[in-house]
Amino acid sequence: xxxxxxxxxxxxxxxxxxxxxxxxxxxxxxxxxxxxxxxxxxxxxxxxxxxxxxxxxxxxxxxxxxxxxxxxxxxxxxxxxxxxxxxxxxxxxxxxxxxxxxxxxxxxxxxxxxxxxxxxxxxxxxxxxxxxxxxxxxxxxxxxxxxxxx
Amino acid sequence: xxxxxxxxxxxxxxxxxxxxxxxxxxxxxxxxxxxxxxxxxxxxxxxxxxxxxxxxxxxxxxxxxxxxxxxxxxxxxxxxxxxxxxxxxxxxxxxxxxxxxxxxxxxxxxxxxxxxxxxxxxxxxxxxxxxxxxxxxxxxxxxxxxxxxxxxxxxxxxxxxxxxxxxxxxxxxxxxxxxxxxxxxxxxxxxxxxxxxxxxxxxxxxxxxxxxxxxxxxxxxxxxxxxxxxxxxxxxxxxxxxxxxxxxxxxxxxxxxxxxxxxxxxxxxxxxxxxxxxxxxxxxxxxxxxxxxxxxxxxxxxxxxxxxxxxxxxxxxxxxxxxxxxxxxxxxxxxxxxxxxxxxxxxxxxxxxxxxxxxxxxxxxxxxxxxxxxxxxxxxxxxxxxxxxxxxxxxxxxxxxxxxxxxxxxxxxxxxxxxxxxxxxxxxxxxxxxxxxxxxxxxxxxxxxxxxxxxxxxxxxxxxxxxxxxxxxxxxxxxxxxxxxxxxxxxxxxxxxxxxxxxxxxxxxxxxxxxxxxxxxxxxxxxxxxxxxxxxxxxxxxxxxxxxxxxxxxxxxxxxxxxxxxxxxxxxxxxxxxxxxxxxxxxxxxxxxxxxxxxx
Numbered sequence: 001x002x003x004x005x006x007x008x009x010x011x012x013x014x015x016x017x018x019x020x021x022x023x024x025x026x027x028x029x030x031x032x033x034x035x036x037x038x039x040x041x042x043x044x045x046x047x048x049x050x051x052x053x054x055x056x057x058x059x060x061x062x063x064x065x066x067x068x069x070x071x072x073x074x075x076x077x078x079x080x081x082x083x084x085x086x087x088x089x090x091x092x093x094x095x096x097x098x099x100x101x102x103x104x105x106x107x108x109x110x111x112x113x114x115x116x117x118x119x120x121x122x123x124x125x126x127x128x129x130x131x132x133x134x135x136x137x138x139x140x141x142x143x144x145x146x147x148x149x150x
Numbered sequence: 151x152x153x154x155x156x157x158x159x160x161x162x163x164x165x166x167x168x169x170x171x172x173x174x175x176x177x178x179x180x181x182x183x184x185x186x187x188x189x190x191x192x193x194x195x196x197x198x199x200x201x202x203x204x205x206x207x208x209x210x211x212x213x214x215x216x217x218x219x220x221x222x223x224x225x226x227x228x229x230x231x232x233x234x235x236x237x238x239x240x241x242x243x244x245x246x247x248x249x250x251x252x253x254x255x256x257x258x259x260x261x262x263x264x265x266x267x268x269x270x271x272x273x274x275x276x277x278x279x280x281x282x283x284x285x286x287x288x289x290x291x292x293x294x295x296x297x298x299x300x301x302x303x304x305x306x307x308x309x310x311x312x313x314x315x316x317x318x319x320x321x322x323x324x325x326x327x328x329x330x331x332x333x334x335x336x337x338x339x340x341x342x343x344x345x346x347x348x349x350x351x352x353x354x355x356x357x358x359x360x361x362x363x364x365x366x367x368x369x370x371x372x373x374x375x376x377x378x379x380x381x382x383x384x385x386x387x388x389x390x391x392x393x394x395x396x397x398x399x400x401x402x403x404x405x406x407x408x409x410x411x412x413x414x415x416x417x418x419x420x421x422x423x424x425x426x427x428x429x430x431x432x433x434x435x436x437x438x439x440x441x442x443x444x445x446x447x448x449x450x451x452x453x454x455x456x457x458x459x460x461x462x463x464x465x466x467x468x469x470x471x472x473x474x475x476x477x478x479x480x481x482x483x484x485x486x487x488x489x490x491x492x493x494x495x496x497x498x499x500x501x502x503x504x505x506x507x508x509x510x511x512x513x514x515x516x517x518x519x520x521x522x523x524x525x526x527x528x529x530x531x532x533x534x535x536x537x538x539x540x541x542x543x544x545x546x547x548x549x550x551x552x553x554x555x556x557x558x559x560x561x562x563x564x565x566x567x568x569x570x571x572x573x574x575x576x577x578x579x580x581x582x583x584x585x586x587x588x589x590x591x592x593x594x595x596x597x598x599x600x601x602x603x604x605x606x607x608x609x610x611x612x613x614x615x616x617x618x619x620x621x622x623x624x625x626x627x628x629x630x631x632x633x634x635x636x637x638x639x640x641x642x643x644x645x646x647x648x649x650x651x652x653x654x655x656x657x658x659x660x661x662x663x664x665x666x667x668x669x670x671x672x673x674x675x676x677x678x679x680x681x682x683x684x685x686x687x688x689x690x691x692x693x694x695x696x697x698x699x700x701x702x703x704x705x706x707x708x709x710x711x712x713x714x715x716x717x718x719x720x721x722x723x724x725x726x727x728x729x730x731x732x733x734x735x736x737x738x739x740x741x742x743x744x745x746x747x748x749x750x
Contacts, residue, residue, distance in 0.1 A: 058608020073710025110277035
């Protein structure tokens with residue numbers, strides 16, 4: 001999804017939430033199919049979009065959620081989270097953030113809706129994490145399709 | 151045994167503070183006296199020289215095997231607990247990560263809580279804290295406890311009641327600036343640094359009046375000479391005046407305005423020279439291609455006049471950083487032999503894996519040797535220019551964007567991070583908690599948005615090839631520039647070390663052990679598994695004539711983020727399976743102070 005389309009959708013959907021992201025209407029069926037397997041992996045090598053998702057995960061997410069989406073002492077494993085969250089919930093959480101502050105714990109996910117890199121690479125990051133969550137790729141830097149094995 | 155020394159010093163301190171009211175004495179005169187009393191621990195680093203050494207010797211190499219926990223205290227906070235308590239008279243002051251509680255505990259009454267301070271802070275500050283909501287402790291001076299909160303509020307509390315005396319905002323958390331470091335009281339001022347290198351926050355150290363919180367001076371790490379408080383003719387680097395615009399010349403365009411160089415580490419002070427010493431962190435972003443130039447004065451040791459903040463000398467360790475080797479680690483001031491010559495030294499174990507020894511009077515570089523043999527990003531430091539000889543194969547900036555540079559040692563964690571080392575005047579050696587981790591590093595282009603992560607690189611971490619341990623606790627000799635002994639640890643050693651006149655060095659481990667070792671040989675003499683991983687600093691004190699050792703456990707911080715799930719999967723088939731064990735199989739969250747002692 002392009003940045004322009006995000007803004008456009010937000011305008012159409014109005015004030016219900018600061019920015020809403022969803023595959024609406026007749027795009028729904030195709031959207032669900034893509035959402036289930038948003039990555040392409042051949043012999044353990046990933047497509048360009050999934051690889052860029054790995055890179056921008058490192059930029060935006062790693063310092064809280066740990067290397068490779070594996071979770072940390074600070075924030076949950078996204079490999080586990082994406083077994084429960086669907087694409088729409090994932091995107092809403094990234095764009096709007098969320099807070100869970102109690103007397104026992106304080107978990108705050110920031111809102112990335114103003115972050116150009118986050119918005120532009122949101123689908124790629126989802127593709128990467130979904131591939132990790134589905135067990136299609138392992139820890140570490142994934143190889144791109146066409147990249148040689150060493 | 152009652153401690154007549156402590157009683158005498160404490161009453162001297164009280165009369166000094168009475169003098170202060172009349173405006174005749176300085177808070178640091180009082181602190182210098184109090185820090186000489188081994189019963190108390192009134193400065194985060196133990197003394198102004200940040201030596202973390204205690205002259206106490208009731209606990210020694212012969213009896214430390216009988217050490218045991220005598221009381222414990224839960225902080226009620228789950229996040230990473232860095233730093234350590236202060237002990238002032240009969241009161242212990244314990245701090246926590248966000249929400250940044252401070253507890254005053256009565257040592258005369260089994261740790262009963264005298265008062266609790268809990269600030270109200272906007273929880274939106276939590277996710278702009280790179281790498282967990284840590285706090286590295288409070289400062290004491292003139293009857294006040296000074297706390298640097300996550301939201302950058304610096305607050306002075308009445309040490310007796312916990313009531314707020316004054317409060318000042320240091321920077322803006324909505325732009326990613328946060329408070330994590332321990333303040334230092336110098337003269338009648340309190341000095342604080344700022345965090346935010348992963349959010350493009352331009353670093354600064356600020357001196358506030360201890361009496362009312364009014365700003366006395368502020369020195370940025372980068373920018374025009376008037377911002378960085380440099381005198382182009384008098385401020386020197388490698389013995390020469392730095393000249394005009396020494397920082398601006400090394401940046402492209404306005405990048406310096408979001409250039410990082412944050413000051414989240416420890417501050418030291420030499421009262422005789424009247425100089426304060428600290429280091430600056432990584433330049434922003436982590437993608438070096440977006441910021442060509444030396445990026446001065448990131449990654450720099452600063453010596454500044456305490457009264458004016460004007461820099462006397464500076465030394466940049468890692469020009470044009472390509473690895474996130476922040477230069478913020480503690481500056482240990484020690485009068486030691488360097489190559490056989492008695493020297494007023496500043497000793498600094500940098501993230502980049504070199505142990506730097508400088509003449510602290512003038513900034514002359516005397517020695518720069520690797521303190522972990524795995525270090526490979528540079529072959530050596532040129533002693534004439536002070537610049538590292540970088541190995542192109544391990545230089546991500548030279549390799550370019552979207553190129554994965556492999557096998558760099560150390561990792562971005564550094565050979566050592568903020569966890570402070572200790573210097574023993576008895577052995578003349580430095581005792582250093584270290585990381586033994588390497589990385590692949592891949593930089594790429596990122597956009598800047600205020601208050602959003604500004605990182606621009608991704609990395610994978612792993613132990614050095616063919617090795618299993620991710621950390622070492624070492625003894626280091628600056629006279630010869632070499633490691634004397636090295637104790638391997640399964641995980642990075644992320645706890646501040648302590649040395650004692652009893653011949654015992656103490657440190658904590660990420661899997662939760664407090665360990666005591668023989669300072670001469672490194673032989674383990676005692677260990678106890680605390681409730682959670684230790685990233686806090688070991689702190690000694692004496693009460694009613696008995697010596698105690700205190701430490702905060704509570705895993706977290708960058709260490710907990712990087713290692714909770716293990717560095718690589720066991721199935722990766724890279725061998726050395728033991729090294730890839732996940733920290734979360736050994737320990738869980740939870741802040742607890744454990745106090746150890748000997749039975750009568």
